[in-house]
Every structure is written in structure tokens, then in C-alpha cells.
Amino acid sequence: MEVYSPGGMDTFPKCSVCHQEFTLKGPVPYLLPCLHAVCEKCVTSAAGGVISCSTCQREVNLTDTSLQKDAVRQKEIFYLTVKQRPTELLCTYEDDGNQAVCWCQECEEFLCQYSQNMHSSVKLFRNHAVHKFGDITHKNLENETNCSIHERYPLDLFDKNCDMCICCQCRRGEHGDHEVDYLDEAAERVTQRIEQHGKDLSALLSRQQTHLQSIRQETQLINRTQDTLRKTIEHTFRSLRSHLDQREKELLIDLESQTRETKATLHAFETSREEHHARCTDISGYIRKCLLYASKSVLLQLENTVEGMTRTCLETASPETHDVPEAVFNTNGLSKLKSDMSGFGNITTLKEDSEGGTPEDKQTQTDDDYLADLEQKHEMELAKLESNIASHNERTEQLQQLTDKLNAEANNMKLELAKLESNIASHSERSERLQHLTDKLNAEANNMKLMLAEKDQTCQVALETINRLQTSLIGFQTEGCVHLLKKRVVDRRMVLNCLHLKYDKDRVNLAEVHINTEGDLVNIGSGTRPAGERRLKKYWGTCSTAPIPRAGCLQYWEMKSRVSVDETLRVYTLILEVGVCREEQRDVCPWLGGSPGSYSMTVSHCPTHGGICRRTRKEGKYVLCLPDTLPNTAGTSHTLHYGVVYDDARKKIVFIDVKENKVISTVDNVDSSQPLWPMFGVYNEPGLTVSMTLVVGSDINMTEEKKAMIVKALSRWWQ
Known part of the structure; x- marks a missing residue:
């Protein structure tokens, strides 16, 4: 944990309403929603039940808002008083009016020198932590209290459902079925x-x-x-x-x-x-x-x-860039402006200038000025002519250099021709080498034929192995949906069986979801409410028609879900869930995450990462949380494609992202003492549309990449 320096925090905090400095014996500070403090006196005397924070101008209606004591500032006031105003602290142990010199952390009492000796002599208090004022640190201020109901027991647990601290006795009572950490x-x-x-x-x-x-x-x-x-x-x-x-x-x-x-x-x-x-x-x-x-x-x-x-x-942070135009003063044409102003204003008749130019131009010039302009014009033309001559000379030099380069290239061509003649002479030698290379390639081709024949034989062995395993798998249709993960190994544990799972329509929780005409599980409740003892009433989804077979080989199934986000999702919003659980856990709560004997992966809004994440749970505890599953953007649609591998022999479950071709999470030590049922949940939340399709049996595209991914997830067991 990072330790912050108290620099800049050595002044006593003040009330944000009356601006009076808090003291250890003064009114207790209360915490406003804006994290500023207000004294107890201002809280009790607030006009109309409304407090206005003068620091940030935020108004708080005390009728709608319950203020809590600011425990942080209380500790700060205590610490600053001990460090800066120790002379104000009197003994509270005997109330004898003596100057206090130390503090007992357990008793929370100030002790003078006499009381300290008396306190230490009592056998009950000998092990108490007594600190001199100069030795008190921020760590000494941490003092957790005991349970207000069971006073002997400390508050060492946190109830997530009730959002409160509890003791071990509370856990055994009314908080027994809550999620506790x-x-x-x-x-x-x-x-x-x-x-x-x-x-x-x-x-x-x-x-x-x-x-x-x-x-x-x-x-x-x-x-x-x-x-x-x-x-x-x-x-x-x-x-x-x-x-x-x-x-x-x-x-x-x-x-x-x-x-x-x-x-x-x-x-x-x-x-x-x-x-x-x-x-x-x-x-x-x-x-x-x-x-x-x-x-x-x-x-x-x-x-x-x-x-x-x-x-x-x-x-509300503003952009951290700004664009401010910079002013400049342009003085271009200043000399011409002065010249024009000195000759401006002559009045003459409109007459076309025979020397060229417009009458207006001529009218602003004297004869001497006009001759000077002509002389300047001729000088400019002469300078331009000299520039053209220099450019012509430069081009002549470039042409000469190009001629020299062409001559050099002609000489190089002659050398290349001589070299080519020499190469022709060595052609016969190369032909012999090519013949040798041809013989070598023929030999390698024969080796390739032998290797192909061996591969065909291996494939035949694999097919025979699959056929034998297909006939030995009990209770499931396996034609075209059994795959061998390791070649030449006749072992049930190396076989992957793509299950023919089906949604159990008789168990669908119709109050929250239903199965449409296309056979998809949709997060909208059905208008009908048929009765039936077998129907799920708490879980938002359904289960398979039968548990996972315990055939000694890997079992595999997939789900493809279409998710439409119509509006930005709130914190803790569940989208979908896949997993397995024991039979008695199928209808305990709306989702599997908190149930013992369950193993699941949910797609939901995560408060830790502030976005939509994939969260894996085992026996009610988090295993892994992967962020950035989907963007939480209104008006977007996405397709999620997940696979589940159940390994009964090795007690493992693997969750796979088929679309991204990667393993999401591997859960070890799965309790398979009782049959496990595949579960499928979609959640009827505002602004969310979810439809889940089962991909099973021969409909699963079992690529070599997918096989390699499964083998890698179980890699330490393949040695």
C-alpha cells in the first residue's frame, strides 16, 4: 500500500459553512457528498434543511440526504492536535486536570504521568499499546471496533449484500446466506x-x-x-x-x-x-x-x-489544449505607400499614354520619374537576360556530363558482353550440376511418397480409433462429432465428444425468458405462464435436457449469442451466463455465480474495470476477470461465440472464446462426485437484447487451431 506524505495537510480543517476551525473538543465534523466537511452545529441549525457548501457552492438537502460523521477528519483533528497543540490535552483517565503526556490506543484515553503509572500497574491494562505524543503515527490511529450486537467479537467480515461490516457470530445468524468476504x-x-x-x-x-x-x-x-x-x-x-x-x-x-x-x-x-x-x-x-x-x-x-x-x-475535465490567434503588424509596402503619398493628388486630363501603361499611372509621375522607371525596366530585362545566359551555360555543362556518363555505360556494356561469352563457355559445366540436382530431387520425391504413405496409414489408424470410441460412448449420438486430439493414441482421455445438447423447454423460466420459434433462448419473458413443478422460477434461463455424460472422455459444446446494447448499461448489469452446476443448485438464484457446486462464466458490467467484462467463478468465488469484452455504447450490436470443455477424468472445465480463438479461463479441481448439468442464462435488463443459440454435435466446426487451443489449456496433463 502506498504511503502518502502529510505535506500540505498540517492545517486544521474548517467547516465549509461557518468557516470555523474544527477542534478536538468542538462540534463533530460531518461529511458532505462533495467530500467537504460541515460542523454539527451548522447541520442542526440549517435553514430549511438545506446546507450550501461555500467551497464548491453545492447545496445538500438534509431531508433527502443522511450525513455521516467524518471519521477521516476526526482522526486528522486528533493527530494534528497531538502534534501541534499537545498542551491543550488534559488527562482523561482520572480527570485530574493534569497535562496529558501519552495516549492509550485500546482505552482511547489521554494519560498524565501519574495516570500512566497507575494504568501500567493494573494487570488488565499491562498489554495495552500506550504511545507518547511524539511517537504517535498515522498507523497508531487504526483501531477497528467490535460488533455492536456481539460485543466480544471483532468486525472481521464484510457482507456484500447488506454493504456492512459484521462479525463471525452475525455470519452464523441472519447473514448466513449472504455473500461475505x-x-x-x-x-x-x-x-x-x-x-x-x-x-x-x-x-x-x-x-x-x-x-x-x-x-x-x-x-x-x-x-x-x-x-x-x-x-x-x-x-x-x-x-x-x-x-x-x-x-x-x-x-x-x-x-x-x-x-x-x-x-x-x-x-x-x-x-x-x-x-x-x-x-x-x-x-x-x-x-x-x-x-x-x-x-x-x-x-x-x-x-x-x-x-x-x-x-x-x-x-467534466475541459480539453487540455487551446488555440489563441497571435496578432502581428504587417508593414509590407511601407516604402511604396510613402512614395505614392508624395505624388498623390496631381490633377490632369484623361489621356492614353503612348509610351505604354495607363493614364492613371502616368499622371502620378514626372518626366524624370518616367525616364527613371524606363531605365529601371531596361536594367531588369538585362539582368534577366544575363540569368538566362548563365542558365544556358549550366545546361551545357549538364549535357556534357550526361555524354560522359553514356560513354562510361557503353564501356560497361562491352565488359558485360565479354563476361556473357565467358558464361556461355561454362554452360556445359552448369548442365552437369543441374543433372546432379535433378537426381537429388527425384530421391527426395521418393522419400515424400513414403512419408505420405505413412501419413495415410496414420489417418486410417485414427479413423479406426474414432469409430471404436464412437461405439463405446454411451447414451449420446456421436456420429460425425467425435475428434481425436492426439494421433496414434487409443485413449478415451484424448477424445473430444461434441455433445448433442438441447434446451429443456419444460424448465425455461417463462417469467423472464423464452425459447422462440427458431429455438433460441431470448431475454424476454413469455406472455403465457403454464404451471409445472419442474419449471425454473428463480434462475433467468434454462438447463439442458440431461446432465453431462461421464464417459471418461472430454465433452464439448458451444453457444453463439447476439447482444444488442440499446442504451448504456448500468453497473452490475448481467448480460449472459454459461456454466454447469449440480442438480439441486439449478434454481437457487437468478445466476450461478454465488452457488456452491457451480462453475460459470458471466458477461456483465464490472464496477472494478468500469466496463463490460468476462468473469469466471468457482464455487461462488471469483477466479478471473477479463476486461474490454464489449464496448458499453448505446446502439451497438455484437456476436459472442463461446465454447465449454468438461474433462471428467482430470476434474477441469475450460471456457473458450471461439471468435477470438483463445482460452478465457481454466477451472481446476471440479467436484464431479454428482452429475453436472449445463446451464444457460440470458438476463432481462433495461436497454439490452440477448439471443443465445446452441451449437452442438456435428454443427461444431472443430478446426486444428481449436484442437490445439484445447490441448494447450490442458497442456500439463498431456505430458
Whole structure:
């Protein structure tokens, strides 16, 4: 478990309503849904039963929400008081008013020097953990309480159905049929999940900090650019002040407007990020406090609230990029503008220029200027001619280089011709070598024929073995559906029998599912409710018409399911289930996962990974959870194709993903003392459509890849 440093957490927490600092002897802090704290005084005096958190402006209706005491902050206040204000702590053991110097963890009492000696002299208290104030750490604050009903027994179990901590005596009573886990293991899983929430928020805070720094740097750059452009504009317009005063004002106004909009945009970005950053910082800080001060039971109580606030932060995080246009001042054509302004305004008659050009162009020039332009034009044409001559000389050099290259290639061709003549001379020698190679290939062909004949013989032996095993399998049609997994081995354990399973229509739970005209199991209840003692009433599905045969060889069957997600699925939503169980466990609950004597694989929404996962269970306990089975996206459809291998001889069950061609999970030590029944469940949940088809017998496409996959799953047994 990661240990967080208390840095940045050395100030006493305050009430988010009255802003009064919490003290050890003051009003008790209560935890708001936003993970901020409110004192007991504000809770009892809330106007209209509504509390408004001043930190995040979130309102809480106390009529609809039951607040719990903030055990984390209580431990924090205790720790900070011991470390920073020890002089305020008086002896509570004798109430003698003396200054306390230590604390008994079991008695939860402050002791002065005299009381400490008295406490240690009592035989009942000698083994108590007494800590001096300077030696108290966060670990010393962990003190789990005993059961409020059975006071002698500690709370060492967690009831998942009731979502509460219980003792071993509670387990034997009203919690006997509930799903229970050890408190240490449950708390460890919650700790890992809360730590992951903290890591997610830390990563988000880091990215936000980088983004905020980038925004501030952009603001500084905009300010520097604004100063630079202002100086450039002022310097430029000083030389044109008499002609361009108005233009200068317009450009400055444009610059100010554009800069104002840019800075307003950046300010909005910065404000939004700072608010979200502050909110995430508060929640991240509380998570660190949880990991420092919270007991295991408190961690279990806080998980959903912490997860909800973390998800809110992650989902409301703004994009971490921004696009802000940068202003520039373009001074292209400044010289021409000055020249045009000095000659602009001459008035003359409209007359076409005989020298070329338009009258407007000629009217803005004097004769001297016009001759100067002609001279400049001739100079440009002369420069262009000189450039063309230089280019011509360059092309001449390139042609000369190309000629030299062609001559060199002609010489190479002559050498190649000479070499070819030499090769022709050695042709006879090569012919001899080719003849030798032909003889060698003929010999290898004969060897291949012998190998093919041996393979044909092996195939014949395999066919004979399969025929013998087909006749020996009792009670099932096996024609065309028995496969040998290892060649030349006449052994039942090496044979895979593709079962001819059928849905038991007389046992279908018609209240939740039904079998349609095509023979598929569909997650919609039937309109009819025929009576029958054999019909399943709790399990959402059906079983096979007969249990798995115990013939000493591998038994195999497949299911192909079509799943349509009409709306985003909620947490814990079950989609489908395949597995086996004993006869008496077939109708215990809606699914097999929690039943003893059952082995199953479910496809469901997993709260741990936050998506749709494949989860394997054995005897009511999780074996494996594989994430990313399906995307939890509304309006999507998918086809799932799974296979099940039952190995009675080796006490193993293998679940296979046929579509992905891989093994999902292998369950060992299967209790086969009683017959096991194949079970098939589809779940009638909102926004979900499921249809399951049995693929059995000769309809199963048993490829070599699938055989190899099964052999690999049972690899250590094939040695």
C-alpha cells in the first residue's frame, strides 16, 4: 500500500459553512457528498434543511440526504492536535486536570504521568499499546471496533449484500446466506481502487497544472507581443504622423480590440481550469486523508462517494489544449505607400499614354520619374537576360556530363558482353550440376511418397480409433462429432465428444425468458405462464435436457449469442451466463455465480474495470476477470461465440472464446462426485437484447487451431 506524505495537510480543517476551525473538543465534523466537511452545529441549525457548501457552492438537502460523521477528519483533528497543540490535552483517565503526556490506543484515553503509572500497574491494562505524543503515527490511529450486537467479537467480515461490516457470530445468524468476504481482503480491494482514483486525479491535476502554466505563459507572451507591436506602430507612424494620424488611431483600436478578446478568452480558460483544478485538489486531498486516517470500515463506506466525485472530475475535465490567434503588424509596402503619398493628388486630363501603361499611372509621375522607371525596366530585362545566359551555360555543362556518363555505360556494356561469352563457355559445366540436382530431387520425391504413405496409414489408424470410441460412448449420438486430439493414441482421455445438447423447454423460466420459434433462448419473458413443478422460477434461463455424460472422455459444446446494447448499461448489469452446476443448485438464484457446486462464466458490467467484462467463478468465488469484452455504447450490436470443455477424468472445465480463438479461463479441481448439468442464462435488463443459440454435435466446426487451443489449456496433463 502506498504511503502518502502529510505535506500540505498540517492545517486544521474548517467547516465549509461557518468557516470555523474544527477542534478536538468542538462540534463533530460531518461529511458532505462533495467530500467537504460541515460542523454539527451548522447541520442542526440549517435553514430549511438545506446546507450550501461555500467551497464548491453545492447545496445538500438534509431531508433527502443522511450525513455521516467524518471519521477521516476526526482522526486528522486528533493527530494534528497531538502534534501541534499537545498542551491543550488534559488527562482523561482520572480527570485530574493534569497535562496529558501519552495516549492509550485500546482505552482511547489521554494519560498524565501519574495516570500512566497507575494504568501500567493494573494487570488488565499491562498489554495495552500506550504511545507518547511524539511517537504517535498515522498507523497508531487504526483501531477497528467490535460488533455492536456481539460485543466480544471483532468486525472481521464484510457482507456484500447488506454493504456492512459484521462479525463471525452475525455470519452464523441472519447473514448466513449472504455473500461475505474477509474484511481485510475487501478493504484491500477498496484501498487499491481509492488509490487508483487518487492516481487518476493526480495525473489530471498534473496535466491541468501544465495547461494552466501554458495559459499563463501565453498571456505573458501576448503582453510582450502587444508591447513590441505598440512600439513598432508608434515608431512607424512618427515618420507619417502628418499623413496617417487617423490610420494610426484605427490600427491601435483594432490592436486593442483583438488583444482584449484574446486576453478575455485566455482569462476564461484560466478561470475555468483554476476552478476545476481547485475542486480536483480538494477531492485529491481528501483521498490522501482517507488513505492516512480512514479505517477499513470507513474506507468501505466512502468508496461510492469518492468514486462518484472522482468520476465527476474526470468526466467534466475541459480539453487540455487551446488555440489563441497571435496578432502581428504587417508593414509590407511601407516604402511604396510613402512614395505614392508624395505624388498623390496631381490633377490632369484623361489621356492614353503612348509610351505604354495607363493614364492613371502616368499622371502620378514626372518626366524624370518616367525616364527613371524606363531605365529601371531596361536594367531588369538585362539582368534577366544575363540569368538566362548563365542558365544556358549550366545546361551545357549538364549535357556534357550526361555524354560522359553514356560513354562510361557503353564501356560497361562491352565488359558485360565479354563476361556473357565467358558464361556461355561454362554452360556445359552448369548442365552437369543441374543433372546432379535433378537426381537429388527425384530421391527426395521418393522419400515424400513414403512419408505420405505413412501419413495415410496414420489417418486410417485414427479413423479406426474414432469409430471404436464412437461405439463405446454411451447414451449420446456421436456420429460425425467425435475428434481425436492426439494421433496414434487409443485413449478415451484424448477424445473430444461434441455433445448433442438441447434446451429443456419444460424448465425455461417463462417469467423472464423464452425459447422462440427458431429455438433460441431470448431475454424476454413469455406472455403465457403454464404451471409445472419442474419449471425454473428463480434462475433467468434454462438447463439442458440431461446432465453431462461421464464417459471418461472430454465433452464439448458451444453457444453463439447476439447482444444488442440499446442504451448504456448500468453497473452490475448481467448480460449472459454459461456454466454447469449440480442438480439441486439449478434454481437457487437468478445466476450461478454465488452457488456452491457451480462453475460459470458471466458477461456483465464490472464496477472494478468500469466496463463490460468476462468473469469466471468457482464455487461462488471469483477466479478471473477479463476486461474490454464489449464496448458499453448505446446502439451497438455484437456476436459472442463461446465454447465449454468438461474433462471428467482430470476434474477441469475450460471456457473458450471461439471468435477470438483463445482460452478465457481454466477451472481446476471440479467436484464431479454428482452429475453436472449445463446451464444457460440470458438476463432481462433495461436497454439490452440477448439471443443465445446452441451449437452442438456435428454443427461444431472443430478446426486444428481449436484442437490445439484445447490441448494447450490442458497442456500439463498431456505430458
